[in-house]
Amino acid sequence: MPNVLGRVRRPTHRLTLNTDGKPHTLENTLAVSTLVVGFLALVTGFVVGLHPVASWVGTIGFCGGLYAQYVSVTTPQRSLIIIGIVGSFVGAALGIAHGGFLPTH
Template sequence: MPNVLGRVRRPPFRLTLNTDGRPHTLENALALSTLVLGLLAIVTGFVVSLHMVASWVGAIGFCGGLYAQYVSVTTPQRSLIICGLVGSFVGAALGIAHGGFLPTG
């Protein structure tokens, strides 16, 4: 039991999506783009005049996020994807509630 008497060395904190040690460039790009689309959808969803942007960006982010979740490899990727999916869904719902996918006249 050497760890009882000595200090336990912990690795330094690193912010990474590749927790398995292998690069996943496509999966990381999908996770980050889902997060960005979700943030854009939820922000524009609160502005009534941007209902068309919120609806389309939310729908694209949601569909893309579902595919990203399907091909994701690591847990941090899945965490970002879920945040993006929720943002996309809420943004799309707000956009649809404020006028939908087509411009109102």
């Protein structure tokens, strides 16, 4: 009976952002950048002395993440972008709560 079904191909699971088979270099770069900036904002948001960095990086990451979400093409890109947006938002909120955008003496 295997000859009726033909050759059965098993899917190879690879970690990729291009699930549609087309290259999306700009969109992939924006997705990964949003994730990295969100992580940076989140980490610096927990350090009280780095509140200006957390505030600015979080705000830039949040706004950039919204644009990246707008131009994203695939679901894995959107997943990374949402994680980065949330990290940026939380980092910016912590930075603002610890002192805001400008350094304090």
